[in-house]
Amino acid sequence: MAPLVKICGLSTEATLDATLEAGAERVGFVFFARSPRHLTLERAAVLARRARGRAAVVALTVDAEDAALDAIVGAVAPDMVQLHGRETPERVAALRARLGRPMVKALGIACAADLDAVPAYAAVADEIMFDAKPPKGAALPGGNGVAFDWRLLAALDLPVPFMLSGGLGPRNVGEALRVTRAPAVDVSSGVESAPGVKDPDLIAAFIRAAKS
Template sequence: MAVKAKICGITDDVSARTAIDDSAGMLGFISFPKSPRHLDLDRMAQLIANATAYTAHVNKATKCVSVLVDPDDLLLEAITQQVRPDLIQLHGHESPERVRHIRTRFGIPLIKAISVESRSDVLSAAPYEEMVEHLLFDAKPPKDATLPGGVGARFDWTLMEGYPSARPWLLAGGLTPWNVAEAVSQSKATLVDVSSGVERAPGLKDAALISQFLKAVKEI
């Protein structure tokens, strides 16, 4: 099966271009002040504009995603008007009603992240399916964590096997170039998401690791 990858937490043009050159399906750009990968809106807008232009130049199909945590409507208005991503990823505690409001008001394709520790967490995604383009299943962070994701935690990938989703979904949480094939084998994912697994330090992407991860994905 063909597996595609999202490289999340992009903070510089070199990482973006490396991922695009190696056929990443999506790039994620984070606006969340507690994250080491946080971008203010001006910086995010510039990086996404640069990535979009480069994608067109090299004739690739990589999409740009703004990753937000429990955003209010003012932030969403700014993202849609100033940043103009292809998709918005909601990585907080947004309820199905909140997601429906965001989709109705702003009309942009959405990704909804679901924190997973048990099979019941996986099944809790069902109410979101009609409002989103993709679901994303990430490991539930430790209780003392200040971030909702991007901490290198992983969950039992077999919990995803046979998930009856009507939407394409992404597997996230603790993926690396060395375990992504096993993760796909156990979960049956066709989309994978990596952030800390291609970094040399928190928030510092490593171009060689990005290429290595995407090469591993292509070989699945």
């Protein structure tokens, strides 16, 4: 079965259309002011309406307050919420109940010890995303274009689905899938020509490589 693909950090109609036409099952919109991919609620709502019914809309947030999350859900009506900060398992469970949306919890991985937190999150989240830990001094918790040792996930046995992210691109996604057997992959900077600028050709190439 071909893996599910999510293209994250989309910001224009042209790149969203390219993503949908290439067959991605999920599209991600970023709500984090420090990110070059950050969207206003108004902009995201326009794009979400364009994607509705063709792909699942995912709202990516980082340690957001309740009021901000309520505003995102009210304006954008995402199908899923991705928590990409330091949210605790208790916070994930509370937001799942509050927002009434499936929760994807991103966890930064650099070594085997980082997997110790997985069971607690897998008990409350609907899906786990394994991303590379940001480099020292990085301003962003994700989208940094770095990978981790995929072999760390080779023996995973999770009660919920997981998604692989971090440093993926058209050239290495096939190998990443072979090593991890991940049911889903996520990419942002790996399909960009500049930070925050998605490239339709790279998007199409990534999805082809992942699906093949």
